Amino acid sequence: MNGLPNIEKTLRSQDEETRRVALSLLREQSFQEARDLLFFAMGDESWRVRKEAVDVFVTMNPDEESIRLLLELLGNQENAGLRNSAAEAVGRIGSRATVPLIQLMGDNDKDVRKFVVDVMGIIGSPEFVPALLSALGDPDVNVASAAAEHLGNIGDNRAVSNLIKAIIGKESILFRFSALAALGKLTAHVSVPAEIVMLAGQNILCKSVYECLGSIGDGSVTPILMQAFMSRQKSSRNAAIIGWYRIFSRSSATDRQAFQEALQLLSGSETVPVLIDSFDLQDPALAEAITVALGIIGDIRAAKTLLAAYACERLSGSALTSFKRLGSRGMDALIALYPESDEIGRCAICTLVGDLAYRAGSMLIRETLRSTSRQVRSAGVTAVGKLGLTDCIADIVSLLDDTDSDVRADVMVCLQMLARIDRRSIQDVARKLEGSELPEQRREAVILYTTLGDADRLMLLVKDESATVRQAAVTSIGKLHFSSANNILLIALVDEDPNVRIAAAETLGEVGGSDVVPFLTHALNDEECWVQCAVLRSIASIDKSSALQAIQSVFSIAEGFLMITCLEVLEIIGSRQAMDLVEKALDSDDRDVLLLAIAILARQGGEWIMFNAERLMSHPRLKVRSAWAEVLTELPPQQAKTFLMQALKRDENNPIKIYIQGLLEGIA
Numbered sequence: 001m002n003g004l005p006n007i008e009k010t011l012r013s014q015d016e017e018t019r020r021v022a023l024s025l026l027r028e029q030s031f032q033e034a035r036d037l038l039f040f041a042m043g044d045e046s047w048r049v050r051k052e053a054v055d056v057f058v059t060m061n062p063d064e065e066s067i068r069l070l071l072e073l074l075g076n077q078e079n080a081g082l083r084n085s086a087a088e089a090v091g092r093i094g095s096r097a098t099v100p101l102i103q104l105m106g107d108n109d110k111d112v113r114k115f116v117v118d119v120m121g122i123i124g125s126p127e128f129v130p131a132l133l134s135a136l137g138d139p140d141v142n143v144a145s146a147a148a149e150h151l152g153n154i155g156d157n158r159a160v161s162n163l164i165k166a167i168i169g170k171e172s173i174l175f176r177f178s179a180l181a182a183l184g185k186l187t188a189h190v191s192v193p194a195e196i197v198m199l200a201g202q203n204i205l206c207k208s209v210y211e212c213l214g215s216i217g218d219g220s221v222t223p224i225l226m227q228a229f230m231s232r233q234k235s236s237r238n239a240a241i242i243g244w245y246r247i248f249s250r251s252s253a254t255d256r257q258a259f260q261e262a263l264q265l266l267s268g269s270e271t272v273p274v275l276i277d278s279f280d281l282q283d284p285a286l287a288e289a290i291t292v293a294l295g296i297i298g299d300i301r302a303a304k305t306l307l308a309a310y311a312c313e314r315l316s317g318s319a320l321t322s323f324k325r326l327g328s329r330g331m332d333a334l335i336a337l338y339p340e341s342d343e344i345g346r347c348a349i350c351t352l353v354g355d356l357a358y359r360a361g362s363m364l365i366r367e368t369l370r371s372t373s374r375q376v377r378s379a380g381v382t383a384v385g386k387l388g389l390t391d392c393i394a395d396i397v398s399l400l401d402d403t404d405s406d407v408r409a410d411v412m413v414c415l416q417m418l419a420r421i422d423r424r425s426i427q428d429v430a431r432k433l434e435g436s437e438l439p440e441q442r443r444e445a446v447i448l449y450t451t452l453g454d455a456d457r458l459m460l461l462v463k464d465e466s467a468t469v470r471q472a473a474v475t476s477i478g479k480l481h482f483s484s485a486n487n488i489l490l491i492a493l494v495d496e497d498p499n500v501r502i503a504a505a506e507t508l509g510e511v512g513g514s515d516v517v518p519f520l521t522h523a524l525n526d527e528e529c530w531v532q533c534a535v536l537r538s539i540a541s542i543d544k545s546s547a548l549q550a551i552q553s554v555f556s557i558a559e560g561f562l563m564i565t566c567l568e569v570l571e572i573i574g575s576r577q578a579m580d581l582v583e584k585a586l587d588s589d590d591r592d593v594l595l596l597a598i599a600i601l602a603r604q605g606g607e608w609i610m611f612n613a614e615r616l617m618s619h620p621r622l623k624v625r626s627a628w629a630e631v632l633t634e635l636p637p638q639q640a641k642t643f644l645m646q647a648l649k650r651d652e653n654n655p656i657k658i659y660i661q662g663l664l665e666g667i668a
Contacts, residue, residue, distance in 0.1 A: 019041070039073065042082050057089050095127065098127050101131075113143045117135055117150060181208050197213070203233065210228055214244065215243070219247060244293070272301055292318055295318075295319075300329050311347075331356065335353070355386065365380050367380075368383075369399065393422070396414055419448065426451070439466035443468055455480060459477070474489065478511060481511050498526075506537070509539070512542060524550055524554055532554070547569055551570060567582055567593070582597050594623060595627075598631065602634070632647075644667075
């Protein structure tokens with residue numbers, strides 16, 4: 001069956017699957033021999049067979065002559081499947097079909113020209129733009145319309161002026177619709193001729209005209225778009241709103257000021273309810289445009305819509321700006337919406353009152369602290385902190401017993417904010433929490449003492465009976481950089497809880513001096529690996545030479561995370577002695593350790609790699625040699641080739657020789 005005569009016979013079988021399978025056998029033939037049979041199969045009655053024929057044709061890498069013959073199939077009037085298969089094949093061949101495609105633009109058959117234009121659009125190459133621009137003048141409206149459509153899809157702004165001229169010169173509704181849609185996908189900032197603007201009077205073209213104006217128009221068309229805000233057609237109205245916003249967004253600050261002044265004249269008008277009614281979160285571009293426009297207009301009737309926008313994460317920034325524009329009247333209108341709002345809306349109102357520091361909303365915020373909604377309570381607590389309502393401290397503290405952990409977390413953030421305003425009251429709160437029987441509340445005291453910068457109280461809490469409290473206190477001392485706390489930290493370094501010891505080691509690295517290095521060095525004997533890792537990093541942050549000595553003392557027995565930490569610290573040290581130790585890690589059986597050691601050595605730079613290339617390519621371990629072969633490819637091409645050729649001649653392992661050969665072939 002593998003011979004061409006047998007394959008040809010099989011392609012005439014009555015069974016669809018038999019014909020499809022036969023096509024796969026053509027891959028084994030020369031392309032010149034298989035080509036005619038592939039063309040024949042592209043016209044098969046079965047779409048599965050046609051698709052297989054296209055796949056085989058494309059993967060066999062057809063030459064220019066074969067592509068030219070393929071294009072001739074576009075003119076076949078008897079078999080639509082054949083024409084479509086040819087078009088699909090050309091589209092998949094891509095830019096290699098550029099020259100013969102452009103030549104076919106002069107074909108006498110309008111259907112051929114239409115297919116050619118569509119294939120150009122499928123390929124989407126900017127190389128086709130000149131040919132497509134010429135096709136705008138094609139006598140056949142379908143060809144010209146397709147050319148306009150694909151110019152928009154390609155997105156080359158060179159087409160703007162030609163499309164404008166073509167729209168004015170051709171009265172065909174079909175063409176104008178396609179060309180206007182194309183302009184709507186392009187970007188410019190030009191004066192749009194009156195002939196284009198006047199087309200908005202035709203209902204079928206209205207929406208496309210507004211999209212076009214928004215894409216390519218300058219500020220001169222904004223009055224027209226603003227008038228269209230009241231269009232009876234919803235789609236046209238929305239297109240005008242989005243078009244106005246696109247021009248506004250890309251205009252200069254001076255022009256924007258003029259646009260804003262014109263828009264502000266709409267306050268109190270019937271346009272505002274129309275804009276509100278058009279707001280749709282399912283249409284992101286429209287929703288953003290209306291959010292911005294309503295803020296500029298400054299009509300308080302927009303408060304509810306802007307609240308919905310603020311509750312949407314993507315629009316919250318624009319809505320916040322719009323609420324700022326509305327001022328106190330807008331905020332009062334917003335607060336009045338609270339009773340009728342759902343949970344999300346109420347949270348948004350609280351957040352806005354806080355974000356805009358609207359103190360007239362303080363009474364509402366106080367009420368929200370007693371809300372049955374967890375989310376509303378949380379939003380209210382956050383607003384208290386932003387407004388600085390110190391008279392709410394007692395109510396806020398009572399929420400430390402809230403059943404919801406998020407609310408309790410927000411309470412702590414709020415109390416930290418209020419500490420900047422009323423230090424004494426928050427210190428009293430911290431003292432009460434410190435005396436609590438609950439470890440989590442004593443830990444909250446640590447947080448407040450940290451905010452207050454109260455080192456004395458923190459040092460007392462380092463001795464707390466709860467390990468979590470001790471750990472928090474030790475960490476906080478590090479945040480505040482209290483070097484006077486070294487003695488208490490040294491005690492924590494031998495705490496019974498490993499997490500406290502880790503925190504102590506890390507904190508000593510932040511606040512300690514050379515005098516604590518001996519204690520840290522002794523802590524390298526800790527039974528917990530993570531403590532040892534923290535100790536090493538802290539020694540390195542205080543004194544690199546001491547860190548090198550510490551690593552040398554544990555290197556022979558280090559493994560796992562401790563060894564990885566040793567390597568990371570050695571890279572920070574960066575000395576020749578440090579790199580010698582890193583090289584010793586190349587003998588490790590731990591894959592992560594080995595890969596890190598190689599990466600560290602590779603990062604030493606080209607000169608270091610070249611100096612050590614031959615020695616490392618002779619390493620006894622296969623994994624090291626293969627990894628270093630890849631590292632060498634990062635050198636300049638000629639140097640890489642030299643080292644790899646040497647390694648290829650010297651290495652006796654066949655798999656690595658094949659690997660090196662592949663690397664050599666990949667070097668330019």
